[in-house]
Amino acid sequence: KMSAWGAASKSCTSLLNRVGNNDPTLTTLTILPSKNFTDEDISKLSEIIASGKNTHLTSFYASGHQxxxxxxxxxxxxxxxxxxxxxxxxxxxxxGCKNMGDEGI
Incomplete structure (x- = not known):
């Protein structure tokens, strides 16, 4: 299994591209709070997941993001x-983050 923490960049673009390209080595995606994980990024990830383009991701962590x-x-x-x-x-x-209360996953 491989975890993608991301390089020095604050953007999640390269990580989301790997998810969209169904990278078989990317089974765990961890987006640290130091990354900029925007609503646009979340929408893109949602589209990828709904499309069925990725079949390898088994774990997703993005705690600390509004x-x-x-x-x-x-x-x-x-x-x-x-x-x-x-x-x-x-x-x-x-x-999600602590401000979400019961709405967080």
Whole structure:
């Protein structure tokens, strides 16, 4: 298994590209709080997951990132689509920040 912490860049673009390209070595994605993980990034990740393009990701960690309720709902819907289509199974998931209360995953 390989974990992607990301290089020195604050952007998540290269990490999301690896997810979108279904990199078989990327099974765990950890986006540290020092990264800029924006609503746009979350929407892109949601699209990738819902499309079924990635079948290798089994763990996703993005704790410490502010997530809008709209993006959180979109991410949940993407997971449901991927799960129902037997395309992606996340065994481990941590997403959001302490300000989210019960809305965090």
């Amino acid at each position: 997530v809008s309720p709209t993006c959180l709902n979109g991410f949940g819907s993407a997971l449901k689509i991927a799960f129902c289509n037997h395309k992606l199974f996340l065994n481990d998931l941590a997403f």
